[in-house]
Amino acid sequence: MSIGIYLMRLEEKLSNIESENQVLSQQAMTVSPNGKSLSARPRTMIIQRTPKKWEYAQWRSKGGYTYHVY
Structure with a gap:
């Protein structure tokens, strides 16, 4: 790899x-x-509770407190 290509890649990573x-x-x-x-x-x-079972939890806010609904 040439120095020019190396410098271009290094500048891209820095950016x-x-x-x-x-x-x-x-x-x-x-x-x-x-x-x-x-x-x-x-x-x-x-x-995720088990590898096969997913459960959705909704975030709700009431009176300044956040709780889950399972």
Whole structure:
């Protein structure tokens, strides 16, 4: 592999890392001091209990508390 190709790949990797760092920094700013995310939570979550059985849990919020409905 020539040095030119190596440098191009290295620059691309650096660019990807910088982009990922920017996204992570923005996500970190959306987390409150107590560690809870301030961004929208997913409405539905899939929970695997056994390899063959899947169960759906819906996130619901009532009175400031979040709970699952199984």
